[in-house]
Amino acid sequence: MSAMVWGGRKPHGLKTIPGGAHLPFWRADGVIITALLHAGPVEFLYYWLHRALHHHFLYSRYHSHHHSSIVTEPITSVIHPFAEHIAYFLLFAIPLYTTLVLRTASIVSFSGYIAYIDFMNNMGHCNFEIIPKWLFTIFPPIKYLMYTPSYVSLSFDLPDSVSLIVISLAFVYY
Numbered sequence: 001m002s003a004m005v006w007g008g009r010k011p012h013g014l015k016t017i018p019g020g021a022h023l024p025f026w027r028a029d030g031v032i033i034t035a036l037l038h039a040g041p042v043e044f045l046y047y048w049l050h051r052a053l054h055h056h057f058l059y060s061r062y063h064s065h066h067h068s069s070i071v072t073e074p075i076t077s078v079i080h081p082f083a084e085h086i087a088y089f090l091l092f093a094i095p096l097y098t099t100l101v102l103r104t105a106s107i108v109s110f111s112g113y114i115a116y117i118d119f120m121n122n123m124g125h126c127n128f129e130i131i132p133k134w135l136f137t138i139f140p141p142i143k144y145l146m147y148t149p150s151y152v153s154l155s156f157d158l159p160d161s162v163s164l165i166v167i168s169l170a171f172v173y174y
């Protein structure tokens, strides 16, 4: 059937990842797996990758390019040297490909995850605090679900300091 859809040519991905074809609109198990994989391994790896990038050796040769934006804008979130983009791509592919292999992926889990990552990344770098502090007071668990522009701003004010660990998983210490 896919051969008809794709005009007689079968995309390579359909051969190697059967779950990549005919995604259901929604699967609750896949959404939960995506969230858990992000909160666990992806955040863990991202945290240590970012810490490594702030080691003097990598920072001076590489990651300083990202932090050279003194006043950040949403687009700052994706200003990185090439290899960093590849690293992030591989990192955020973990939940997507895992759910494909497990055949629990859905259109909502894919589009929702990508939208969540991009929105949080852009929002975090917008240099304007839009998240009211009282939100964390009345609903403390939200600190596990998001970070705020203030945290990203702090890391850009003090790019060489250990305070950079506030990015990624460290925002749980809010």
Ligand SMILES: [Zn+2]
Residues within 6 Å of the ligand: 050, 053, 054, 063, 066, 067, 164
């Ligand atoms: Zn950094």
